[in-house]
Amino acid sequence: MKTQVRALxxxxGAVGTSIAYHLAKAGWSDVMLLERDELTAGSTWHAAGLLPYFNMSYATTWIHDHSIKLYKTLEAETGLDAGFFVVGNLRMAQTKARMDEYMLYAATAETVGVPFEWMxxxxxxxxxxxxxxxxxEGAIYHPTDGYINPADVTMAMAKxxxxxxxxxxxxxxxxGYEWxxxxxxxSCTKMVEKGGNLVAGDEQVVIEAEHVVTATGNHAQRTARLLGIRIPAIPVEHQYIVTEPDPALVAWRKDNPQHPVLRDADAKWxxxxERGGWILGPYERGAPARFLYDVPESFRADLFPLDLDRIxxxxxxxxHRIPSxxxxxxxxDYNGPICxxxxxxxxxxxxxxxxxMWLAEGFSFGITAAGGAGHYLAQLMVEGEAEIDMASLDPRRYGDWMTTEYAARKNEEAYEHVYILHHPDEERPxxxxxxxxxxxxxxxARGAQFGTVNGWERPNYFGPPDAPEAFDHDARSFRRGGWWQYAVDEATAIREGVGMIxxxxxxxxLLxxxxxxxxxxxxxxNRLPRVGRINLTYALTGAGTTRTEYTIVRLAEDTFYLVSAGAWHAYDGDFxxxxxxDRVAEFGPMWLEDCTTKYGVFAVAGPKSRDLLKGLVRDAEPETALSNKRFPWLSARRIELGMVPVNAIRVAYTGELGWELHHPMxxxxxLFDRIMEAGEAHGLRLVGARAQNWLRQEKSYRAFGNELGRDATPLEADLPRFVDMGKDFHGKAEMEATGVRSKCVTLLVDGPDDADPWGREALYDGERRVGRLTSGGYSVAFGKSIGMGYVDPAFATPGTRLKVRMMGALWDAEITEDSPYDPKNERIRVDG
Structure with missing residues (x-):
């Protein structure tokens, strides 16, 4: 047994063997895999082996697609039959809303090139x-997937x-792990079998590895303790039953190929x-989380008692659906843990x-994802970046605030929601x-309907103050939901008056x-700002793509306040x-402080924002305190609003005159009460994130996680004004070498009267797919749908007319100039 390897x-299970396979395939021959029991002894052995393409995540769709294609090649490579039955997958819909969901999903599938048919x-x-x-109402059919034998595909990848x-x-x-x-x-211990249980033996060894990947499945909580970190991967019970042969199915099969996998999403199964009968796998309410802290030593390839009443x-x-x-x-019957x-x-x-240290944990669809997960993780480890943006799967998307109780309850909810309508404006309770x-x-109390960002409650929009608890859920839709008009009114308030976000x-x-x-x-x-000024800038990956977007405020010659996306707190902070x-020795002493919870932020924006804030500012000359001369655009000042010391930044993500007010939490x-009181005379309106998202698209402001990510460079995002090519910076050479493979554009869309794009749709020039949207919404300035996305550079010229796929149909779209609303920034710079 080796005691020194490059990667351990x-x-x-299926995920771990795939990772080892793909690391070796990528050129790392010195790789070892450890399994505490036998290969496939975890959730892999009792998995149903389904390979569903359906997923609302762009990155996960790529992963599933790679898996399905890979599994079809393993027998030719290894001589082992992976047990792949390409029978197709029929996903049925009982309601028009479910068909709307399938059409939105199809938009993502289309951008990846996943084949499907409508029936x-x-x-x-x-x-x-x-x-x-x-x-x-109908169905969406995937002809190229089906089901596979989990043990067979795992053994094929192992071989x-x-x-x-x-x-x-x-x-x-x-x-134990020691860096x-x-x-x-x-530190490893040889496990021996006693009385049907695995127990620690006397043999021990220490393996030294440059890289370690954990793919420990149900044992993720033990892994977390050994590493001293938090991993929100906890198993939930999943049960399925196998029937005796169905005579009607047996008779039908005499003249027909295998029946496709059926999914009745509205019925949750x-x-x-299976051998002339059926396997039924439900995703019912009330399935409990298990192994919150550890897996019992006696639990190996075991199952839980079946709870038929629950299903x-x-x-x-x-x-009802299959009367025979x-x-x-x-x-x-099977009832086993799935993480x-x-x-x-x-x-x-x-x-x-x-x-x-690399994590590959929490795979609820582990067989479907295993092949692609190994492929793209190997790219991350070997090449430094994957060809797709993996941020949405990054373990650092959860911060230290996450607890075991939180993970258990949310994981139970995630299981229950597998077949619940996945509205794009979904907010789970x-x-x-x-x-x-x-x-x-x-x-x-003022009608805020909240969403969550990294666990924070953030208003999405403001509905009726006396709305019932179910109002926000009832307002959701795959088209223009009940919240849409509230967002229109909020966006209009910022364009014409004043709003606060x-x-x-x-x-x-703080650095x-x-x-x-x-x-x-x-x-x-970007070049660094002078003291009292700000700039927008990007940190790059080693591949030259966009890793993080920062607004940098220079408070002093050696003091900087860095603001980045709220959804990516731990992701940005760890990076x-x-x-x-890594660079203290090179550049000199510096100290980093995470002050996210120390300061709150209100963004006040709109043509009347200066007039509102004048009534609050405490200054020897309040009438000029917020003027262009004393407080120019893209600058920061310490001001006093009532009794609150505020670090005010003259910038607005909405593209209007405005200030971000960073204040002691x-x-x-x-501060809220004073602003609301002062705002009464100016028609102040509280504004949520959805209206802000629309407004920033009218200004072509890119959003991290949408237009900005690890699959595109800032030059591909068409942001050369924030890249100082006259200096050296991390990732510069790689960015230049990448060139411009695609280009970010803004489009105005003549879409349907009852729907707007969500930012997942494919873009067409005739029959040719030339790009995809990454953001979408409605423009109050232009009275039509708006979107941002990436296209082949040959189609990035303003005035180019394309088609966008929305709700199953193609609609006209035209590429606009950058910042179609107020392109000269005259409204942002207005004096007063």
Whole structure:
């Protein structure tokens, strides 16, 4: 057994073996995989083996697509049949809303190139007569996927890994991790079987590995404790049943190929053929989280007792949909743990706070994702970046505020929501409210309908103050939901009057010290601002793509206040902290402080914003305190508003005259009350995130996680004004070498009267797909839909007319100039 390797993979399920296989395939021959039991002994062995393409995440769709394509090649490579049955996948809809969901999903699938077909109830009935269709609206059909044998595909990838030099060692348990500064020392114990249980034996070994990947599945909480971090991956019970042969199915199969996998999302189940019978897998309410702290030593390839009462509704609905199954008896049942995360997406990427430690945990659809997860994680590890933006799967999307209780309850909710309508404006209720700014109750009393950003409650829009609790849920839609008119009114208020937005969730860091200026000059693309000024800038990945967007406020020669996206707090903080630590020796002493929860932020914007704030500012000459002469655009000043000391920044994400008011969090309610009182005379309106999202698109302001990410450079985002090519900065050479593969543009869309794009839609020139939207919404300035996205550079010229796919149809769209609203920034710069 080796004791020194380049990469050590811990966990021998489908995900772990895929990672080992792909690391070797990428050229890392010195790879070892450890499994505490036998390969596939975790959730892999009892998985149903389904391979659903359906996913609302762009990155996850790529991962699933790679898996499905990979699995079809394994037998030719390894000689082992992976057990892949390409029978197709029919996802049915009982309602028009469900069909709307499928059309939105199809927009994402289309941008990845996933094949699908639309089917009417009559077409379903004609092709698969065992399915009852009289109460269906239709279906989406994927002809290229189906189901696979989880053990077979895992063994095929394991053999492929061994053929490339990977060492796979079974019955070894990891008991400790120690970082030496250059490698991990991993303490391992040989496991032996006693009385049917696995127990620690006497043999121990220490393995030194440059990189470690954990793919420990149900044991993720033990892994978290050993590493001293938090991993919100906790299993939830999932049960499925296998029936005896169905005579009607057996008869039908005499003249037909295997039946496709069926999914009745409104009934919350999947069904597939199994030896002449059916497998029913429900996603019911009330499935509990298990192993919140550890997996019992006695639990190996074991199952939980079946709870048939919990799935009675789903069982009866299967009989309704497949009437021939009513007289068929039950043959087998399974109730096993499947790991989940709070948002249902896996944790795939660097571990927070640690070097060369990679997580591959929380795979609720592990068989579907395993092949692609190994492929793209290997790219991250070997090449430094993957070809797709992996931020939405990054383990650092959850911060230190996340607890075991939170993860367990949210994971139960994620399981329950597998088949609940996934509105693009979906806001799930479990564990809320949790993180609230002081003014939360004040905003709620004024009709705030909240969403969550990194656990923070943030107003999405303001509805009726006396709305019932169900109002926000009832307002959702795949088209223009009940919230739409409120957002229109809020956006109009900022364009014509004045509005206030709660932006307290912003990520905020303070960097100071003799080395701070030189470090930031190397770390970011733009020139640094002078004292009292601000700039917008980008930190790049090693591949030259956009890693983080910062607004930098220079408070003193050696003191900088950095503001970045609120949704990416731990993601940005970990990246920044590691970069600072790595460069202290080169640039000099510097100290980093995370002050996110120390300061709240109100953004006051609109033509009347200066007039409103004049009434609050305490200054010897209040009439000129906010003038262009004393407080120019893109500058920052310490001012007093009532009794509150405020670090005011003259910038507005809405593209209007405005200020961000960064204030002590403990004084927020006082400031809120004073602004509301002063605003009465000016028609002040509280504004939510949805209206702000529309307004920033009218100004072509890119958003991190949408237009900005690790799959495009700032030059591809068409932001050369924020890149100082006259200096050296991290990732510059790689950015230049990449060139411009696609280009970010803004489009105005002549879409349907009842819908706007969501930012997932494909763009066409005739029959040719030439790009995709990354943002979408409605423009109050132009009275039509608006979107931003990426196109082939040949189509990026303003005036180019394209088509955008919305709700299954193609609609006219025209590329505009950058910042179609107020392109000269005259409204932002207006004096007074």
């Amino acid at each position: 993979v811990v966990g021998g 009417s109830p009559a077409q379903i009935r004609e092709r698969w007569p065992l399915v009852r269709t009289d109460d269906l 492929g890994a061994r053929q490339r030099g990977v060492s796979i060692e079974r019955r070894w348990q990891v008991d 030496t500064g250059s490698a991990w020392r991993v 999947y069904v597939r053929e 009675e509704e789903e069982y009866m609905s299967m009989i 199954s009513e007289e068929v008896g039950l043959k087998d 989940y995360t709070p948002d249902g997406n896996p944790l795939l990427g660097p571990a927070p706070g640690l070097r060369n 479990a564990c809320r409210p949790l993180r609230t700014a002081p003014s939360y109750d004040r905003m709620k 709660d932006a307290s969730a912003f990520t905020k860091h 100071r010290g003799p080395g701070a200026a030189a470090f930031l000059d190397w770390f970011t693309t 920044l902290a590691k970069a600072v630590a 403990e004084m927020q309610n006082h």
